[in-house]
Amino acid sequence: MIASLFGPLGLAILSAVPALAKDWEGQAYTWLYQFPMPIPPVKSPAMTITNPVTGGPIDYYEVYINHFQQQIYPNKGPADMVGYDGIAPGPTFLIEKGRESVVRFVNNATMATSVHLHGSYSRAPWDGWAEDVTTSGQFKDYYYPNSQSARFQWYHDHAIDHTAENAYFGQAGGYIIHDPAEDALNLPSGYGIYDIPLILSAKQYKSNGKLFSPASETDSLYGDVIHVNGQPWPFFNVQPRKYRLRFLDASISRTFRLYFQRSTGSTAKIPFQVIASDAGLLTGPVTTDNLYISMAERYEVVFDFSTFAGQNITLRNYEDVGQDDDYLHTDKVMRFVVSSTPVTDTSVVPTALATVDFPTPAGPTVDHHFEFERTNGEWRINDIGFADVANRVLANVPRGTVELWELENSSGGWSHPIHIHLVDFKVLSRQNGRGNTVYAYESQGLKDVVWLGPGETVKVEAHYAPWDGVYMFHCHNLIHEDHEMMAAFNVTKLLDLGYAETDFRDPMEGRWRAEAVTPAKFTPAAITEKVQFMANLQPYNNVDEVMEELDDYWATHKKRSVGPAKGDKVKARRMRIEGNRVNMM
Ligand SMILES: *[C@@H]1O[C@H](CO)[C@@H](O)[C@H](O)[C@H]1NC(C)=O
Ligand SMILES: *[C@@H]1O[C@H](CO)[C@@H](O)[C@H](O)[C@H]1NC(C)=O
Ligand SMILES: *[C@@H]1O[C@H](CO)[C@@H](O)[C@H](O)[C@H]1NC(C)=O
Ligand SMILES: CC(=O)N[C@H]1CO[C@H](CO)[C@@H](O)[C@@H]1O
Numbered sequence: 001m002i003a004s005l006f007g008p009l010g011l012a013i014l015s016a017v018p019a020l021a022k023d024w025e026g027q028a029y030t031w032l033y034q035f036p037m038p039i040p041p042v043k044s045p046a047m048t049i050t051n052p053v054t055g056g057p058i059d060y061y062e063v064y065i066n067h068f069q070q071q072i073y074p075n076k077g078p079a080d081m082v083g084y085d086g087i088a089p090g091p092t093f094l095i096e097k098g099r100e101s102v103v104r105f106v107n108n109a110t111m112a113t114s115v116h117l118h119g120s121y122s123r124a125p126w127d128g129w130a131e132d133v134t135t136s137g138q139f140k141d142y143y144y145p146n147s148q149s150a151r152f153q154w155y156h157d158h159a160i161d162h163t164a165e166n167a168y169f170g171q172a173g174g175y176i177i178h179d180p181a182e183d184a185l186n187l188p189s190g191y192g193i194y195d196i197p198l199i200l201s202a203k204q205y206k207s208n209g210k211l212f213s214p215a216s217e218t219d220s221l222y223g224d225v226i227h228v229n230g231q232p233w234p235f236f237n238v239q240p241r242k243y244r245l246r247f248l249d250a251s252i253s254r255t256f257r258l259y260f261q262r263s264t265g266s267t268a269k270i271p272f273q274v275i276a277s278d279a280g281l282l283t284g285p286v287t288t289d290n291l292y293i294s295m296a297e298r299y300e301v302v303f304d305f306s307t308f309a310g311q312n313i314t315l316r317n318y319e320d321v322g323q324d325d326d327y328l329h330t331d332k333v334m335r336f337v338v339s340s341t342p343v344t345d346t347s348v349v350p351t352a353l354a355t356v357d358f359p360t361p362a363g364p365t366v367d368h369h370f371e372f373e374r375t376n377g378e379w380r381i382n383d384i385g386f387a388d389v390a391n392r393v394l395a396n397v398p399r400g401t402v403e404l405w406e407l408e409n410s411s412g413g414w415s416h417p418i419h420i421h422l423v424d425f426k427v428l429s430r431q432n433g434r435g436n437t438v439y440a441y442e443s444q445g446l447k448d449v450v451w452l453g454p455g456e457t458v459k460v461e462a463h464y465a466p467w468d469g470v471y472m473f474h475c476h477n478l479i480h481e482d483h484e485m486m487a488a489f490n491v492t493k494l495l496d497l498g499y500a501e502t503d504f505r506d507p508m509e510g511r512w513r514a515e516a517v518t519p520a521k522f523t524p525a526a527i528t529e530k531v532q533f534m535a536n537l538q539p540y541n542n543v544d545e546v547m548e549e550l551d552d553y554w555a556t557h558k559k560r561s562v563g564p565a566k567g568d569k570v571k572a573r574r575m576r577i578e579g580n581r582v583n584m585m
């Protein structure tokens with residue numbers, strides 16, 4: 001956006017003029033809408049192993065993290081990348097709700113990796129804890145429950161201090177949980193047919209066609225080239241009918257505010273229906289003509305192309321979103337080329353979509369208040385960075401309680417999408433920034449990331465269950481995350497719960513760490529033995545029982561706010577008296 005250079009009297013107002021926007025930060029890309037959009041291939045399991053406790057199936061997958069090259073500029077050399085199975089985005093997992101999985105991620109590349117399945121309540125040792133790295137020549141078996149509501153999860157790198165690089169060079173992919181209840185709704189369906197993943201990213205290239213690295217960035221890398229499923233500004237052929245579009249913002253720093261527009265003629269924004277967010281279906285569809293999506297957020301949309309036969313529809317992005325830098329074409333995302341041949345479309349968008357498992361409201365008391373701020377060039381949460389090992393556990397949450405967290409943006413000029421691991425939360429309120437607004441598409445479902453726009457304070461409520469353990473929460477601007485805007489919370493063990501189970505609380509527990517690759521560990525017998533060993537400890541199969549135990553426990557125990565953990569910022573400890581309750585915040 002170029003601000004007007006002259007005031008009403010024709011005088012230059014230099015002080016009010018921001019730095020002129022540049023057309024390109026890196027190599028110009030001029031082939032808009034000329035290449036088709038790829039659809040990431042579906043990942044198949046290598047074998048299916050029987051869970052020795054439940055008798056149910058565990059699908060075992062193997063993913064190699066490989067170097068590869070991808071031709072981005074038709075007239076330059078290829079870009080060097082690193083991706084899951086040597087592609088970016090990585091292959092899409094299509095998982096039936098209720099089938100457990102074990103994914104062996106083999107680091108066959110150079111830099112250390114850690115894999116986070118974003119949107120899953122994985123046990124702590126398989127959640128992608130940043131320090132739980134797999135180095136080159138090692139592998140790690142990640143065990144996933146897949147028992148949550150149908151949802152668009154994604155897996156991506158989370159390695160300490162270089163997550164931004166790993167994700168940007170290609171380590172991100174889709175992981176969709178499907179549930180038969182969804183089929184009954186008769187939404188547009190069929191992966192890659194009428195149910196389409198749209199994985200957005202923004203990058204910057206050098207004059208030789210290779211990626212400009214975010215390694216030395218300390219603020220943000222907004223990117224001047226917008227990609228969908230790895231292809232800059234693609235086109236996608238559609239029929240004149242409804243499509244389910246699954247959006248994921250996998251950019252490291254760019255937030256989008258999307259809208260659809262005819263490519264020629266009327267510039268009006270075309271309305272569409274948002275049907276799902278991070279944790280799956282909303283209670284009902286939300287009609288809007290624009291949608292904010294920040295890093296790591298997922299929104300699923302039904303767009304009806306039926307009245308646009310023979311036309312082109314452009315997916316656009318607003319300018320000046322969240323104070324991100326704009327470039328020549330960052331207001332454009334992709335083009336849908338609508339066929340002129342009519343088709344029969346029996347899919348529908350029902351007015352009721354799902355019963356969302358919102359947490360039982362805990363009342364107005366804020367349990368924890370977190371300030372996301374920049375101090376001395378470092379990004380911090382309540383003045384603490386992740387490297388501050390002794391103080392980085394900023395909240396102790398008794399297992400099974402519902403807590404209200406207040407997230408405050410304290411540094412002007414920046415926005416922070418905040419991701420809390422383990423839980424799905426309800427966005428309760430937003431103050432300042434975009435007005436006192438929680439969009440219906442944010443509040444009618446559960447989320448695991450909320451965008452804290454410039455100057456905003458947001459309250460989120462979550463049920464800290466089913467598991468206990470140490471989990472991360474952080475900014476999903478991955479450059480901020482790598483530069484310390486990450487901390488931990490500890491869902492603490494209920495010593496008197498009276499329920500016998502194996503502990504999985506320590507994300508760094510030795511027996512779950514990465515191991516060296518040897519041929520002996522990759523035989524079907526060795527794999528089966530390993531997977532069955534994990535399953536025998538029953539990390540997931542008792543989830544319903546655990547939830548009941550926790551509910552029973554909290555029906556007869558009083559929730560006590562445990563207040564800030566050791567090292568919590570002193571200035572955040574404000575005493576507040578509400579009725580007869582005294583709370584530390
Ligand atoms: C639609 O877009 C495609 C791909 O960019 C282009 O080839 C075609 O000419 C466009 N059609 C119309 C009607 O604008
Ligand atoms: C491991 O990486 C090497 C070198 O990049 C490659 O040749 C090999 O095929 C990879 N192995 C697998 C199993 O993908
Ligand atoms: C987390 O809480 C558990 C008790 O549930 C405790 O044993 C453990 O030391 C705590 N871990 C950290 C890192 O605070
Ligand atoms: C710098 C800035 O805009 N900070 C704001 C962050 O949000 C809080 C609470 O909404 C405001 O009071 C600050 O002004």
Ligand SMILES: [Cu+2]
Nearest residue numbers: 416475477480
């Ligand atoms: Cu941030």
